[in-house]
Amino acid sequence: MSDIPYRDVDVDGEKPGGRLMEESYLGERFSIWSWLTTTDHKRIGILYLISTTLFFFIGGAAATMIRLELFTPAGDLLTDDGYNKVFTLHGVVMVWFFLVPVIPSVLGNFLVPLMIGAKDLAFPRLNLLSWYLNILGGTFAVWAMLSGGVDTGWTFYTPYSTAFANTHVSLTAIGVFISGFSTIATGVNMIVTVHTMRPPGMGWFRMPLFVWAIYATSLIMLLSTPVLAMVLTLLVTERLLGLGIFDPNRGGDPILFQHLFWFYSHPAVYIMILPGMGVVTEVITCFSRRRVFGYAAMVYALLAIAVIGFFVWGHHMFTSGQSMYASLTFSFLSFIVAVPSAIKVFNWIATMYRGQITFEASMLYAMGFVGLFTMGGLTGLFLASVPVDLHLHDTYFVVAHFHYIMVGGMVSAFFAGLHFWWPKITGRLYPETAAQIAALLMFFGFNLTFFPQYILGNIGMPRRYHAYPDAFQVWHVLSSAGAVILAAAYLMPLGYLVWSLIWGKRAPSNPWRASGLEWQTGSPPPKHNFLANPKIEGSVYDYHPAQQPRREPSDD
């Protein structure tokens, strides 16, 4: 059966000047102004791609400085204040200006309308506004950085942030506050689009799981981000006006801040990971040529994570002095929220069973995601167990845990999606071998960087330390060495993807022979997405073994 075509990368797409190029959203007359005022969801997706890439490299530069500093036990590269500012910058930029927007606003923006056969999102101008808000918020954060930085950590714990820090806390908080509105705008847009713009024939349970993931993410964005806005407002109020809210010397309570902050920030973790799960589902089904295993279970798992994720915030506070019963309740719920994640992992693996698997770069990233996400999730169980958390909380174990989810998981998923849809977005093919090498290098570099940090945490190395006892050095050296490899692996796609824009082969409309509606239009798509109404036939994951009739229902 290997003679049956499973991808079309060897077929040349249409040449420039052809009909498709003239009508494509890229080919329409070019001017900076037309891009900055565009309401086309595809162009806004590109704007977001450029801005999040920029923020990723700012945050990455900060991470590089952290790893360089920690190469030796003494604090010799940066001053202590300098180090504190650098890790704060890394956290703030990566969380709010890269991880939260990157998949919903880049891939989600570009793909959700295409995947449901719509012309655009429900509110195109709100979509553009969300990008400007994101840029405005980011400008505040960068401005704070350039005018001296902020040293509270991305968690802004009180009363340090309100009564003790002499850095640009308010400026940064205002930046994050503004970017929150951008998140809310995107969330509203996605929810309304999914509710109102699906074409006839695409019921809720016939949507691609990527759309479901963006939908579930948007629900969390809409319900949790306002709490972030509130807590930041209270923080700035206390800091600038002196009202006693969190500072005990003014009658406030610092623990109140932690409750409010984590009530947003724990669901925010799911804002960051759910879209990645959506991407991985699309990629694994395509390169396994297999219908997704347990579609309904995948949907319910996404929704369960979105709902239960709101009730586990207290697991960040086991050591804060909260009552034992509160801790045990949050511990129990944290174990429960891990169940749907486990179900998803099993479903991805089962999807590969009896498939026709090929190993394009996107598939390598997606398989890396499954492994690293599993490890990140399982170490979450350590931290959900109260007695074990009393030891591991605020150590490098926690740092390793969330980097396995956020970098090993989310960033891998983003790269999987970027490579998968790159031909659709740009109309160009990148060199596959280079991309495969980058994917493997990223997996290796990532593990070398972060696995030693599990060990460091277990032997007691606390977080946010500028200098540390000699006994920890071996593991820090390994971690820093891994970071060098990881940095190289991140620069590679920047090289070959940009290369492909100019010299890459033109992509046909469906290079991977994938089944979603987005592949039924040109690469790049025309301005209004589809020249003719897309055909919705069969199930969304209608990959079928070649010898079987196409429309025969099957549940496997």
Next chain:
Amino acid sequence: MGEVELVLPAATSAAVSTDGKLVGLLVISGLITLLVASLLGLFAVRFRRGSKAGRSRLPNWFSRELETVWTLATVGLFVAIFAWAASQDFALAVPPARSMEIHVVGKQWMWKAEHPGGQREINELHVPAGETIELVLNSQDVIHSFYVPAFRLKQDVVPGHTTRMRFHTEKTGTYRLFCAEYCGTQHSAMIGRVVVMAKEDYADWLTRQPEGDDLEEDGKKLFVSKGCAGCHYGSSQVRAPRLAGVYGSKVPLSDGRVVTADDDYVRDSILQPKRDVVAGFAPIMPSFAGALTEGELVSLTAYIRSLAVTETAR
């Protein structure tokens, strides 16, 4: 480079049981990771495109059954781990018959400890082995966290709150002490050591420390020097509650609530006197917030606590 460290000493009884949980979780998650990795690897090889492996249709019931089985298995496993871990909390929640209280104050960027006999130390804590010790923790400024990896315990030290950390020491030795909650510029310099000594050695060590007043004595002096005695003692002209016998009793408040006068109540009454005014008294006491250090508050509270004891003794 220093010596490579892989295994931490276990210096408390909690450390031993926490290590049990850690190893258990490590084995379970190691096995699951292995399972996931080998299935990924196996399927990737066996069902690579064009391989000869059979790909006949699966019966429809198969996916439904499988989905149910692994959902239930995961729930069962996770709930079992939760119950196992939680059992340790319940075991530790039972207060011991007697414990030795040591007061610890965290401030940017040092730890100050005060022993029951008034001995003080900075960035060091000496404790006897084979004893249950209860640290009473207060912060002078921002949130700190008292972390001794060899004890497998940490406790945040929160300004405005009194937190407690209890452990039973088992193994003598010198162990690292860290501040685990980010607290500003020199957070990574807020480190020290905890020395667990044999009981005789500890007794010996205590006698070699410079004589200091114990907490009560210290508090008694502060009670006079800070002006508390002016209103709360003897035949003062100002109408303020007398404090003998107050500690531990039920206090009726002017708004109708009744509270128990414990450490937190005493502390709040000093720092925010207008919050819980005793029934029958006017809210005339000024706040002492900012006028007393955390250490002084601890001493004053100890003194007020001692007034209750003398009362009952009479």
